[in-house]
Amino acid sequence: MAERLYAPEAVTTLAYYLKEKPIIDWQFLFVCGIGIGALLGAVLFRDFRIRAVPDMWRERFGGGVWLRALSAFCGGAVAMFGARLADGCPSGHGLSGLSQLAMSGFVSAAGFFLGGIVMARLVYGRGTK
Amino acid sequence: MTLAYGLVTGVLFGFLLQRGHVLRYDKQLGALRLVDMTIVKFMLAHIMVAMVGIYLLHDLGLVKLSLKATALGANAIGGLLFGLGWGLVGYCPGTSVGAVAEGRLDAVFAIAGMLVGAAVFARAYDALLPTVYAWGNYGKISLPGLLGVNHWIVIVVLLACYAGILRFLERKGL
Numbered sequence A: 001m002a003e004r005l006y007a008p009e010a011v012t013t014l015a016y017y018l019k020e021k022p023i024i025d026w027q028f029l030f031v032c033g034i035g036i037g038a039l040l041g042a043v044l045f046r047d048f049r050i051r052a053v054p055d056m057w058r059e060r061f062g063g064g065v066w067l068r069a070l071s072a073f074c075g076g077a078v079a080m081f082g083a084r085l086a087d088g089c090p091s092g093h094g095l096s097g098l099s100q101l102a103m104s105g106f107v108s109a110a111g112f113f114l115g116g117i118v119m120a121r122l123v124y125g126r127g128t129k
Numbered sequence B: 001m002t003l004a005y006g007l008v009t010g011v012l013f014g015f016l017l018q019r020g021h022v023l024r025y026d027k028q029l030g031a032l033r034l035v036d037m038t039i040v041k042f043m044l045a046h047i048m049v050a051m052v053g054i055y056l057l058h059d060l061g062l063v064k065l066s067l068k069a070t071a072l073g074a075n076a077i078g079g080l081l082f083g084l085g086w087g088l089v090g091y092c093p094g095t096s097v098g099a100v101a102e103g104r105l106d107a108v109f110a111i112a113g114m115l116v117g118a119a120v121f122a123r124a125y126d127a128l129l130p131t132v133y134a135w136g137n138y139g140k141i142s143l144p145g146l147l148g149v150n151h152w153i154v155i156v157v158l159l160a161c162y163a164g165i166l167r168f169l170e171r172k173g174l
Helices: A008-013 A015-019 A026-044 A055-061 A065-086 A090-099 A103-124 B002-019 B025-032 B038-059 B072-089 B096-101 B106-128 B143-147 B151-171
Strands: B137-139
Touching (some): A008 A015, A055 A065, A055 B025, A065 A103, A065 B072, A090 B038, A090 B072, A103 B025, A103 B072, B002 B096, B025 B038, B025 B072, B038 B151, B072 B106, B072 B137, B096 B106, B143 B151
Protein backbone atom coordinates (compact mmCIF):
# COMPACT_ATOMS: atom_id res chain seq x y z
CA MET A 1 0.00 0.00 0.00
CA ALA A 2 2.61 2.50 1.11
CA GLU A 3 4.64 1.85 -2.02
CA ARG A 4 1.96 3.44 -4.16
CA LEU A 5 3.02 6.72 -2.61
CA TYR A 6 6.79 6.61 -2.95
CA ALA A 7 7.42 3.97 -5.62
CA PRO A 8 4.40 3.90 -7.96
CA GLU A 9 6.33 2.26 -10.79
CA ALA A 10 7.29 -0.68 -8.55
CA VAL A 11 3.63 -1.42 -7.91
CA THR A 12 2.93 -1.91 -11.61
CA THR A 13 6.03 -3.93 -12.44
CA LEU A 14 6.90 -6.26 -9.53
CA ALA A 15 5.36 -9.70 -9.85
CA TYR A 16 4.41 -9.84 -6.17
CA TYR A 17 2.26 -6.74 -6.45
CA LEU A 18 0.59 -8.08 -9.55
CA LYS A 19 -0.36 -11.21 -7.62
CA GLU A 20 -1.27 -9.42 -4.35
CA LYS A 21 -2.73 -6.16 -5.56
CA PRO A 22 -2.10 -3.28 -3.13
CA ILE A 23 -5.61 -1.87 -3.09
CA ILE A 24 -8.05 -0.90 -0.37
CA ASP A 25 -9.76 -4.24 0.26
CA TRP A 26 -11.55 -5.66 3.29
CA GLN A 27 -8.25 -6.79 4.79
CA PHE A 28 -6.87 -3.26 4.72
CA LEU A 29 -10.00 -1.98 6.46
CA PHE A 30 -9.75 -4.88 8.92
CA VAL A 31 -6.32 -3.62 9.99
CA CYS A 32 -7.68 -0.07 10.29
CA GLY A 33 -10.49 -1.52 12.39
CA ILE A 34 -7.97 -3.15 14.73
CA GLY A 35 -6.53 0.30 15.43
CA ILE A 36 -9.97 1.81 16.08
CA GLY A 37 -11.07 -1.11 18.25
CA ALA A 38 -7.87 -1.10 20.29
CA LEU A 39 -8.15 2.67 20.82
CA LEU A 40 -11.75 2.24 21.99
CA GLY A 41 -10.78 -0.54 24.38
CA ALA A 42 -7.83 1.42 25.77
CA VAL A 43 -9.74 4.69 26.23
CA LEU A 44 -12.98 3.23 27.59
CA PHE A 45 -11.15 1.16 30.19
CA ARG A 46 -8.57 3.85 31.06
CA ASP A 47 -5.76 1.68 29.74
CA PHE A 48 -4.33 4.23 27.30
CA ARG A 49 -0.80 5.35 28.17
CA ILE A 50 1.84 6.92 25.92
CA ARG A 51 5.13 5.06 26.33
CA ALA A 52 8.07 4.49 24.06
CA VAL A 53 9.81 1.69 25.97
CA PRO A 54 8.00 -1.44 27.21
CA ASP A 55 8.47 -2.33 30.92
CA MET A 56 10.25 -5.63 30.28
CA TRP A 57 12.70 -3.98 27.87
CA ARG A 58 13.34 -1.17 30.37
CA GLU A 59 14.24 -3.64 33.12
CA ARG A 60 16.98 -5.19 31.01
CA PHE A 61 18.21 -2.41 28.73
CA GLY A 62 17.14 0.79 30.51
CA GLY A 63 14.83 3.52 29.27
CA GLY A 64 16.82 4.52 26.17
CA VAL A 65 14.29 5.32 23.46
CA TRP A 66 16.57 4.93 20.45
CA LEU A 67 17.95 1.49 21.31
CA ARG A 68 14.40 0.23 21.64
CA ALA A 69 13.34 2.01 18.43
CA LEU A 70 16.24 0.41 16.55
CA SER A 71 15.41 -3.07 17.84
CA ALA A 72 11.74 -2.59 16.95
CA PHE A 73 12.64 -1.38 13.46
CA CYS A 74 15.07 -4.24 12.70
CA GLY A 75 12.84 -6.86 14.28
CA GLY A 76 9.87 -5.49 12.35
CA ALA A 77 11.71 -5.68 9.04
CA VAL A 78 12.86 -9.29 9.58
CA ALA A 79 9.47 -10.36 10.95
CA MET A 80 7.61 -8.84 8.02
CA PHE A 81 9.90 -10.47 5.46
CA GLY A 82 9.28 -13.79 7.20
CA ALA A 83 5.53 -13.19 7.41
CA ARG A 84 5.36 -12.41 3.69
CA LEU A 85 7.40 -15.52 2.85
CA ALA A 86 5.32 -17.77 5.09
CA ASP A 87 2.18 -15.95 3.84
CA GLY A 88 0.92 -15.09 7.30
CA CYS A 89 1.71 -14.16 10.92
CA PRO A 90 0.39 -15.48 14.25
CA SER A 91 -3.02 -14.04 13.28
CA GLY A 92 -3.25 -15.35 9.72
CA HIS A 93 -1.55 -18.71 10.22
CA GLY A 94 -1.83 -19.09 13.98
CA LEU A 95 -5.43 -18.12 14.61
CA SER A 96 -7.12 -18.30 11.22
CA GLY A 97 -4.99 -21.15 9.84
CA LEU A 98 -5.13 -23.43 12.87
CA SER A 99 -8.87 -22.80 13.27
CA GLN A 100 -9.31 -24.20 9.76
CA LEU A 101 -6.89 -27.07 10.43
CA ALA A 102 -4.65 -25.90 7.57
CA MET A 103 -1.32 -27.72 7.34
CA SER A 104 0.39 -24.42 6.51
CA GLY A 105 -0.85 -23.13 9.90
CA PHE A 106 0.74 -25.96 11.87
CA VAL A 107 4.09 -25.67 10.06
CA SER A 108 4.24 -21.87 10.27
CA ALA A 109 3.06 -21.62 13.88
CA ALA A 110 5.80 -24.07 14.91
CA GLY A 111 8.31 -21.84 13.08
CA PHE A 112 6.99 -18.64 14.72
CA PHE A 113 7.39 -19.94 18.24
CA LEU A 114 10.66 -21.80 17.61
CA GLY A 115 12.30 -18.73 16.06
CA GLY A 116 10.75 -16.45 18.67
CA ILE A 117 11.93 -18.53 21.63
CA VAL A 118 15.47 -18.61 20.21
CA MET A 119 15.56 -14.82 19.75
CA ALA A 120 13.96 -14.14 23.14
CA ARG A 121 16.69 -16.33 24.70
CA LEU A 122 19.36 -14.35 22.84
CA VAL A 123 17.90 -11.00 23.93
CA TYR A 124 17.04 -11.83 27.54
CA GLY A 125 19.38 -14.72 28.39
CA ARG A 126 18.44 -17.93 30.14
CA GLY A 127 16.95 -16.52 33.32
CA THR A 128 13.25 -16.01 33.84
CA LYS A 129 13.73 -12.60 35.47
CA MET B 1 -20.57 -4.84 1.85
CA THR B 2 -17.46 -7.00 2.24
CA LEU B 3 -15.54 -3.80 2.97
CA ALA B 4 -17.95 -2.91 5.79
CA TYR B 5 -17.66 -6.43 7.28
CA GLY B 6 -13.88 -6.02 7.19
CA LEU B 7 -14.03 -2.77 9.13
CA VAL B 8 -16.60 -3.95 11.68
CA THR B 9 -14.88 -7.28 12.42
CA GLY B 10 -11.57 -5.39 12.58
CA VAL B 11 -12.94 -3.03 15.24
CA LEU B 12 -14.26 -5.99 17.25
CA PHE B 13 -10.98 -7.90 16.88
CA GLY B 14 -8.95 -4.85 17.91
CA PHE B 15 -11.16 -4.19 20.93
CA LEU B 16 -10.88 -7.79 22.12
CA LEU B 17 -7.12 -7.93 21.49
CA GLN B 18 -6.75 -4.81 23.62
CA ARG B 19 -8.94 -6.14 26.43
CA GLY B 20 -7.12 -9.50 26.23
CA HIS B 21 -3.82 -7.63 26.88
CA VAL B 22 -2.24 -9.41 23.92
CA LEU B 23 -1.14 -6.26 22.07
CA ARG B 24 1.55 -5.73 24.70
CA TYR B 25 5.26 -6.25 24.04
CA ASP B 26 5.59 -7.63 27.56
CA LYS B 27 2.98 -10.32 26.92
CA GLN B 28 4.42 -11.35 23.54
CA LEU B 29 7.97 -11.58 24.92
CA GLY B 30 6.58 -13.19 28.07
CA ALA B 31 5.30 -16.06 25.95
CA LEU B 32 8.53 -16.39 23.98
CA ARG B 33 10.52 -16.40 27.23
CA LEU B 34 8.07 -19.00 28.54
CA VAL B 35 7.25 -16.93 31.65
CA ASP B 36 3.76 -15.57 30.83
CA MET B 37 1.57 -17.58 28.51
CA THR B 38 -1.26 -15.04 28.18
CA ILE B 39 -1.07 -14.89 24.39
CA VAL B 40 -0.76 -18.66 24.05
CA LYS B 41 -3.92 -19.07 26.14
CA PHE B 42 -5.64 -16.36 24.09
CA MET B 43 -4.69 -18.14 20.87
CA LEU B 44 -5.69 -21.61 22.08
CA ALA B 45 -9.06 -20.39 23.36
CA HIS B 46 -9.64 -18.59 20.07
CA ILE B 47 -8.73 -21.65 18.01
CA MET B 48 -10.88 -24.02 20.08
CA VAL B 49 -13.99 -21.89 19.56
CA ALA B 50 -13.28 -20.92 15.95
CA MET B 51 -12.41 -24.48 14.90
CA VAL B 52 -15.81 -25.78 15.98
CA GLY B 53 -17.68 -22.71 14.71
CA ILE B 54 -16.06 -22.58 11.30
CA TYR B 55 -16.49 -26.26 10.54
CA LEU B 56 -20.08 -26.19 11.83
CA LEU B 57 -20.92 -23.30 9.50
CA HIS B 58 -18.98 -25.03 6.74
CA ASP B 59 -20.95 -28.27 7.15
CA LEU B 60 -24.16 -26.25 7.05
CA GLY B 61 -22.97 -24.76 3.76
CA LEU B 62 -22.91 -21.19 5.13
CA VAL B 63 -19.20 -20.46 4.71
CA LYS B 64 -16.34 -21.50 2.50
CA LEU B 65 -12.96 -22.37 3.96
CA SER B 66 -10.11 -20.07 3.02
CA LEU B 67 -7.07 -22.31 3.41
CA LYS B 68 -3.62 -20.89 2.81
CA ALA B 69 -1.49 -23.02 0.51
CA THR B 70 1.08 -25.25 2.18
CA ALA B 71 4.59 -24.74 0.81
CA LEU B 72 6.79 -26.41 3.39
CA GLY B 73 9.96 -24.48 2.45
CA ALA B 74 8.27 -21.08 2.52
CA ASN B 75 6.16 -21.84 5.59
CA ALA B 76 9.06 -23.23 7.62
CA ILE B 77 11.76 -20.74 6.59
CA GLY B 78 9.36 -17.80 6.64
CA GLY B 79 8.01 -18.98 9.98
CA LEU B 80 11.48 -19.20 11.53
CA LEU B 81 12.49 -15.80 10.12
CA PHE B 82 9.28 -14.29 11.42
CA GLY B 83 9.98 -15.79 14.83
CA LEU B 84 13.51 -14.36 14.98
CA GLY B 85 12.18 -10.90 14.08
CA TRP B 86 9.23 -11.29 16.47
CA GLY B 87 11.57 -12.00 19.39
CA LEU B 88 13.21 -8.62 18.73
CA VAL B 89 10.22 -6.47 17.87
CA GLY B 90 7.65 -7.95 20.25
CA TYR B 91 4.71 -6.99 18.04
CA CYS B 92 2.84 -8.96 15.39
CA PRO B 93 2.38 -7.31 11.97
CA GLY B 94 -1.38 -7.76 12.09
CA THR B 95 -1.83 -6.17 15.48
CA SER B 96 0.97 -3.57 15.68
CA VAL B 97 -1.52 -0.87 14.64
CA GLY B 98 -3.50 -1.78 17.75
CA ALA B 99 -0.35 -1.47 19.86
CA VAL B 100 0.11 2.10 18.58
CA ALA B 101 -3.54 2.83 19.39
CA GLU B 102 -2.79 1.74 22.97
CA GLY B 103 -0.10 4.42 23.17
CA ARG B 104 2.97 2.32 22.37
CA LEU B 105 5.28 4.59 20.40
CA ASP B 106 7.95 1.93 19.79
CA ALA B 107 5.36 0.13 17.66
CA VAL B 108 5.57 3.07 15.21
CA PHE B 109 9.20 2.11 14.57
CA ALA B 110 8.13 -1.51 14.33
CA ILE B 111 5.63 -0.62 11.59
CA ALA B 112 8.26 1.44 9.75
CA GLY B 113 10.55 -1.61 9.82
CA MET B 114 7.70 -3.82 8.60
CA LEU B 115 7.08 -1.56 5.61
CA VAL B 116 10.77 -1.85 4.71
CA GLY B 117 10.66 -5.64 5.17
CA ALA B 118 7.59 -5.86 2.94
CA ALA B 119 9.21 -3.72 0.22
CA VAL B 120 12.38 -5.84 0.30
CA PHE B 121 10.27 -8.96 0.06
CA ALA B 122 8.39 -7.72 -3.01
CA ARG B 123 11.75 -7.26 -4.72
CA ALA B 124 13.04 -10.69 -3.67
CA TYR B 125 9.82 -12.45 -4.69
CA ASP B 126 10.95 -13.28 -8.25
CA ALA B 127 14.04 -15.06 -6.93
CA LEU B 128 12.08 -16.89 -4.21
CA LEU B 129 9.36 -18.19 -6.49
CA PRO B 130 11.34 -20.91 -8.31
CA THR B 131 13.39 -21.81 -5.20
CA VAL B 132 11.94 -21.59 -1.69
CA TYR B 133 8.30 -21.70 -2.84
CA ALA B 134 8.94 -24.80 -4.95
CA TRP B 135 10.18 -26.85 -1.97
CA GLY B 136 7.45 -29.09 -0.64
CA ASN B 137 4.56 -27.31 -2.33
CA TYR B 138 1.38 -29.24 -1.57
CA GLY B 139 -1.28 -26.63 -2.34
CA LYS B 140 -4.25 -26.04 -0.05
CA ILE B 141 -4.21 -29.05 2.26
CA SER B 142 -5.68 -29.45 5.72
CA LEU B 143 -4.81 -31.88 8.52
CA PRO B 144 -7.99 -34.00 8.11
CA GLY B 145 -7.42 -34.07 4.33
CA LEU B 146 -3.86 -35.25 4.86
CA LEU B 147 -4.87 -37.93 7.36
CA GLY B 148 -7.86 -38.95 5.26
CA VAL B 149 -10.29 -38.84 8.20
CA ASN B 150 -13.44 -36.88 8.99
CA HIS B 151 -12.66 -33.37 10.22
CA TRP B 152 -14.72 -33.79 13.40
CA ILE B 153 -12.41 -36.60 14.58
CA VAL B 154 -9.44 -34.26 14.18
CA ILE B 155 -11.32 -31.43 15.91
CA VAL B 156 -12.24 -33.57 18.94
CA VAL B 157 -8.66 -34.83 19.31
CA LEU B 158 -7.27 -31.29 19.00
CA LEU B 159 -9.83 -29.92 21.47
CA ALA B 160 -8.62 -32.47 24.00
CA CYS B 161 -4.95 -31.61 23.29
CA TYR B 162 -5.52 -27.86 23.55
CA ALA B 163 -7.59 -28.26 26.73
CA GLY B 164 -4.75 -30.34 28.15
CA ILE B 165 -2.22 -27.61 27.33
CA LEU B 166 -4.46 -24.92 28.88
CA ARG B 167 -4.87 -27.01 32.05
CA PHE B 168 -1.11 -27.54 32.24
CA LEU B 169 -0.43 -23.80 31.85
CA GLU B 170 -3.01 -22.90 34.50
CA ARG B 171 -1.53 -25.42 36.95
CA LYS B 172 1.94 -24.02 36.41
CA GLY B 173 0.56 -20.54 37.04
CA LEU B 174 1.75 -19.26 33.66
